[in-house]
Amino acid sequence: MNKKEVLEIRKQFTPDNCAITRICGCYVDHEKEKKAELKKAFLSLPEEEAFKYFDIFKHTLSGTLGKNLINMEFPLDQELNGGSQEFLLKLRDSRLEDDMLIEEFYDKVIENYIYAENYYIILIHAVYDVPGRSSDGLEMFDASDTVYEHILCSICPVNLTKAGLTYNTETNNIEDRIRDWIVEGPVKGFLFPAFQDRASNVHNILYYTKKPEDLQPELIANVLGSTIPLTAGDQKTTFQTIISDTLGDECDYEVVRNIHDNLNEMLEEAKEEPEPLELSKPDVKKLLTRSGVPLDKLESFDEEFEMAVGEKKTLLASNIANVKTFQIETPDVVVKVNPERSDLVETRVIDGRRCLVIAIDDHLEVNGIEIPCTAVSGSTEYRE
Numbered sequence: 001m002n003k004k005e006v007l008e009i010r011k012q013f014t015p016d017n018c019a020i021t022r023i024c025g026c027y028v029d030h031e032k033e034k035k036a037e038l039k040k041a042f043l044s045l046p047e048e049e050a051f052k053y054f055d056i057f058k059h060t061l062s063g064t065l066g067k068n069l070i071n072m073e074f075p076l077d078q079e080l081n082g083g084s085q086e087f088l089l090k091l092r093d094s095r096l097e098d099d100m101l102i103e104e105f106y107d108k109v110i111e112n113y114i115y116a117e118n119y120y121i122i123l124i125h126a127v128y129d130v131p132g133r134s135s136d137g138l139e140m141f142d143a144s145d146t147v148y149e150h151i152l153c154s155i156c157p158v159n160l161t162k163a164g165l166t167y168n169t170e171t172n173n174i175e176d177r178i179r180d181w182i183v184e185g186p187v188k189g190f191l192f193p194a195f196q197d198r199a200s201n202v203h204n205i206l207y208y209t210k211k212p213e214d215l216q217p218e219l220i221a222n223v224l225g226s227t228i229p230l231t232a233g234d235q236k237t238t239f240q241t242i243i244s245d246t247l248g249d250e251c252d253y254e255v256v257r258n259i260h261d262n263l264n265e266m267l268e269e270a271k272e273e274p275e276p277l278e279l280s281k282p283d284v285k286k287l288l289t290r291s292g293v294p295l296d297k298l299e300s301f302d303e304e305f306e307m308a309v310g311e312k313k314t315l316l317a318s319n320i321a322n323v324k325t326f327q328i329e330t331p332d333v334v335v336k337v338n339p340e341r342s343d344l345v346e347t348r349v350i351d352g353r354r355c356l357v358i359a360i361d362d363h364l365e366v367n368g369i370e371i372p373c374t375a376v377s378g379s380t381e382y383r384e
Contacts, residue, residue, distance in 0.1 A: 001071055001206050002274040005195050009150075010061045012128055013054040018042070019128040022096040023053065026106045026121045027158065034106065039099075042124065056122065060154045060189035060208050065276045066316035067212040071194065072205050072226035079203070084225025088192050089202065092151045096125045105223075109155070112218040113188070118158040120183050125151050130198050146199050154186040154208075188216060190224060230309070232319040238308045239284075239320040245304050246288065246297055253347045258291035261342060263321040270317070278314040281305045328356060 012019050023045070025038035042050070063069050078084045087104075094101050102123070109121055130146040158181050166177035187210040194204035205224055209215055212232045220228050230238060243259065244251060266287075270277040279287070285301055309315060326337040328345065335356065337345055344359045364371040 001065075001069075001191075001194050001196055001204075002276075003065065004274045005198070006061050006065070006069065006206070008198075009128070009191065009195055010058050012126065013057045015047075015050070015054075018050075018054075019126040020124050021127060022125045024096050024102055024123045027118070028106075028110055028121065029118050030116060032110050034110075039096075039102070053122070053124075056154050056156060056183075056186055057124070057152060060152060060186045061191065061206075063208070063210075064318070066319055067232045068209060070207045070209070070215075070229055072207050072220070072224065072229065074203055074205070074225060075227055078225035084223070085202065088151070088205075088224075091123075092125065092149060092192065096123060096151070108223045109153075109219070112216075112222045113155065114216060114218065115157070118181070120156045120158050122154040122156065122186075123151060125149075148195055148198075148200055150191060150193060150195070150200070152191050153189050155188040156186045157184045158182065159184060186210065188219065192224075230313075230315075232316070235315050235319040239315055242284070242301075242304050242308055243288075246301050247293065248297070252292075255292045257326075257342050257345075259287065260322060260326060260339070262287055262291050263317060264323055264339060267317050267321055267323060277317040279317055279320075280314050281309075284315065 011017055020042040023038065023040060023042045026034055027036040029035050042053075045053070061069070065071075074083070074085045079086075090098075091101050091105055096102060105123065106121060113119075126149070128148040128150070130148050132145060161177075161179050161182055163179060164177045165174050167173075168175050186208065189208040191206040191208075193200045193202040194206050195201070196204065205226060207215075207220065207224065207226070215228065215231055217228045220226050243256070247255065267277060281302065284305060285298060288298060288301070289295070323339060326339045326342045326345075328335040328337070335345065335358070337358075346357050348355050348357050350357075
């Protein structure tokens with residue numbers, strides 16, 4: 001799913017657009033015991049309660065694609081009889097009216113979701129009548145020919161409110177606040193099937209994680225049956241390892257800086273695209289060549305990439321690029337540069353020592369103290 005497709009489904013979580021038919025919930029305590037369950041038509045909920053659920057569902061489809069929202073594909077074995085895809089399809093097609101299926105789903109989540117405190121599993125069924133679109137992109141609500149039937153799951157922590165004082169309007173006193181249990185925003189969730197090309201794609205699932213580095217592999221593998229992806233952090237580390245292994249002892253500052261500049265340029269060119277920029281093995285190889293990596297150093301690249309990432313897998317450019325900073329480190333010095341002005345820093349050999357040279361134009365400040373331009377000679381050297 002891309003940004004536009006995610007946004008289109010998020011827009012359904014309002015009173016005017018609501019396509020939710022049924023909601024089920026299960027409150028689980030820290031001992032993994034089911035303490036309370038909810039099963040009812042969504043439109044029967046009180047208005048204020050429904051609004052709070054809408055907020056939870058919107059958050060389950062929020063964040064950055066590739067980090068918080070991850071497109072996953074079912075492996076072929078999970079699309080066979082008895083696979084996770086079949087189970088999720090049964091759950092969807094039951095419209096959440098099969099109690100045994102719902103209980104089985106709760107049991108799967110409880111067994112595989114690692115969390116030491118209380119939490120609330122929310123599951124909804126919705127039927128979105130997808131409006132048609134005219135040639136100029138305008139929606140035609142009376143020309144729908146596609147129905148997107150789906151389920152959305154949100155897993156929310158349930159925590160005790162903080163102790164404190166409160167004003168009691170009945171007694172006109174400041175008193176000790178009564179602590180109660182509150183359902184917080186979701187930390188995990190998924191949408192099935194995926195909504196792609198404005199229709200259902202039963203081969204894919206959209207997974208949500210509040211913390212990109214905490215994917216909960218057991219939940220992905222045993223409940224969703226999907227292949228566990230590399231986290232955003234793992235993708236960055238993997239890319240750095242590929243660069244280091246490919247260049248070896250000849251890992252040059254200028255080449256690394258070129259890779260940084262070229263990656264950011266690619267991201268800038270693709271920022272208006274609905275799909276996040278993905279780099280396949282040929283794309284990364286082309287990036288390295290363009291950045292000045294010698295051809296003889298790319299002889300082992302294919303093998304390095306396949307071992308680290310996989311032959312047919314990709315890396316998200318936004319996960320491997322440093323768009324906010326250009327940082328240079330030595331054991332004693334850390335230099336942070338505006339990523340758009342990495343050209344201000346270069347390496348030179350001065351008096352037989354390799355140095356970083358930083359160009360200074362019209363402003364220099366040290367510990368908040370401005371240094372007059374007449375006091376510097378135009379550049380600053382950091383010797384290694």
